Amino acid sequence: MNRGQVVVVGGGLAGVTAALRCAELGFEVRLLEARSRLGGATYSFVRGELVVDTGQHVFLRCYTAYRGLLRRLGVADSISMQPQFRVPVLSPVGRPAVLRRWNLPAPAHLAPSLLDYRMLTVAERARVARTALALRRLDPDDPALDDISLGQWLRQRGESPRAVDALWGLLAVAALNAEPGDASMALATKVFRTGVLDSTDSADIAIPQVPLGQLHGDAAHRALLAAGVDVRVRCKARTIHRSGTGFRIPVRDGVGDSVLTADSVVVAVPHRAAAPLVADLPVPGVAEWGRLSAAPIVNVHVLYDRPVTGLEMAAVLDSPLQWVFDRTAIAGATRGQYLAISLSAAQEHIHARTEDLHDLFVPALRQVFPHARDAQILDFFVTREPNATFRQAPGTAAIRPPARTPVPGLVLAGAWTATGWPDTTEGAVLSGTHAAEVVDLDQRSQRGVEVTA
Incomplete structure (x- = not known):
C-alpha cells in the first residue's frame, strides 16, 4: 500500500540508500539527480583504453552498512577484501x-x-x-x-x-x-x-575490482528501478517550499521547469548544495554549514609500457607520494601497468599544473620502484576533487546537523551530517538509512495526529 510520496534530492550513496529504504517501507519515491548519472562523487570516465575512477576508493571490513548496500545493489562480488x-x-x-x-x-x-x-x-x-x-x-x-x-x-x-x-x-x-x-x-x-x-x-582493506561508475552508479540505477523508484537524472531541484503538510519542489530538467509535490523530502546533497535548497524553511544552523568548508583529493595517473611493481597497493613515506595503487586490471588496461597515486589533504597540489606534478611524481615513483627507471610513460594525467570531503577539523561536530529537522517531513542525509563517522562511504550509507527511518517515523506521527483529530 502506498504510504505517501517521498522525493529524494541527490543520487549519491546517501540518496540511493534513502530511496531504496523508503521504497521498501512502502513509499512512492522519486529520486532527483542533477547530473546524468548516479553515484555522487564516486564515478568513472573513459580515457583511451582505460576506464578511470576520479579517485581511488578503498574501504574497511568494519564498513558494515556500506557492504550491506553493495549486497543490496548486487555487486558485493565486485570487491576484493584482504x-x-x-x-x-x-x-x-x-x-x-x-x-x-x-x-x-x-x-x-x-x-x-x-x-x-x-x-x-x-x-x-x-x-x-x-x-x-x-x-x-x-x-x-x-x-x-x-x-x-x-x-x-x-x-x-x-x-x-x-x-x-x-x-x-x-x-x-x-x-x-x-x-x-x-x-x-x-x-x-x-x-x-x-x-x-x-x-x-x-x-582489513577492500578494493573495488570494477570501476566505481559500474559499482555504484550503474548498479544503483538498476536496483532503484527494480524497487519501483522513479529515477530522474539531469533533474535539478531549485528549492524546497512548504505546502500545507507537504512540500513543493520546483525542478528544472531537459524539458523545462516544473513543480513536484511530496509528503516528505530527503535532502541528500553536499552541504554547499543543501543550504540554498532549504533556505526558505526554518532549519536551524544552515548559516553555519558553510564552515564545514571542503578538503581536496588529487589523483595522479601514470600508465607505463611495462610492469614496474608487483604490489597491489603501498603506502610511501619520505616522499611526495602517499598511497600508490595498481589499477591495471580494474581499468581494463591491455598493456603495461597503470598506477594511480592518491593524495589526500592535497591543498598544495589542487591548483598545480599537470607539468609540475609530472616533474614531481615521476621521479618519486622511480625512487621507490626501480623498474620504473627503464619504463616508458604512455600516459600521464591528473584528476582533481576540490570538494572531496568536508574539512574534518576540530569543532565540526557542533556544525554537522542531525537527520531530523524541525520541519516535519524534511530530512537531511549525507556523509557531512551527524553520523558519528568521518566523511566516508560508510557514513553516507548510514545517513541514508537513518533518513528513511526518520521519514517513516514522521509519516506515522502525522497519520496518528490525523486519526486522533
Whole structure:
C-alpha cells in the first residue's frame, strides 16, 4: 500500500540508500539527480583504453552498512577484501616495512607488527603501543575531543614527529583527508577505535575490482528501478517550499521547469548544495554549514609500457607520494601497468599544473620502484576533487546537523551530517538509512495526529 510520496534530492550513496529504504517501507519515491548519472562523487570516465575512477576508493571490513548496500545493489562480488590487514610501507631512504595484523584478540592483534615496525626506533615503537592503548580508552562521542586536533593529542602523549608522520598520519590522512594537526580528535578516535583497535579484523582493506561508475552508479540505477523508484537524472531541484503538510519542489530538467509535490523530502546533497535548497524553511544552523568548508583529493595517473611493481597497493613515506595503487586490471588496461597515486589533504597540489606534478611524481615513483627507471610513460594525467570531503577539523561536530529537522517531513542525509563517522562511504550509507527511518517515523506521527483529530 502506498504510504505517501517521498522525493529524494541527490543520487549519491546517501540518496540511493534513502530511496531504496523508503521504497521498501512502502513509499512512492522519486529520486532527483542533477547530473546524468548516479553515484555522487564516486564515478568513472573513459580515457583511451582505460576506464578511470576520479579517485581511488578503498574501504574497511568494519564498513558494515556500506557492504550491506553493495549486497543490496548486487555487486558485493565486485570487491576484493584482504583476508588480513596488510599494508606495505615503502621509503626511498630506507628498507621497506609492513603493517599487518595477527590473529590475536584486539588490541594485541597489532602489537607484533608495531613492535617490529622498522620505520620507527625501538623507543618510538614502544611509545606508539602505549598511545594505542590510551586511544582505545577514549570515547569518540566525547565533545571535548572535538575541541582538539589529533596532532595536539599525540604531542600531549609524547609522540615524536617521526611517529606522527610514519604511523598515525599515514593512516589518519587517508581516512580523514586532513593532516594530524588539522584533524578532529573525535573523528580520529572513531577512525582508530572502530577501524583499527576495537576488533581484530576491522581494518582489513577492500578494493573495488570494477570501476566505481559500474559499482555504484550503474548498479544503483538498476536496483532503484527494480524497487519501483522513479529515477530522474539531469533533474535539478531549485528549492524546497512548504505546502500545507507537504512540500513543493520546483525542478528544472531537459524539458523545462516544473513543480513536484511530496509528503516528505530527503535532502541528500553536499552541504554547499543543501543550504540554498532549504533556505526558505526554518532549519536551524544552515548559516553555519558553510564552515564545514571542503578538503581536496588529487589523483595522479601514470600508465607505463611495462610492469614496474608487483604490489597491489603501498603506502610511501619520505616522499611526495602517499598511497600508490595498481589499477591495471580494474581499468581494463591491455598493456603495461597503470598506477594511480592518491593524495589526500592535497591543498598544495589542487591548483598545480599537470607539468609540475609530472616533474614531481615521476621521479618519486622511480625512487621507490626501480623498474620504473627503464619504463616508458604512455600516459600521464591528473584528476582533481576540490570538494572531496568536508574539512574534518576540530569543532565540526557542533556544525554537522542531525537527520531530523524541525520541519516535519524534511530530512537531511549525507556523509557531512551527524553520523558519528568521518566523511566516508560508510557514513553516507548510514545517513541514508537513518533518513528513511526518520521519514517513516514522521509519516506515522502525522497519520496518528490525523486519526486522533
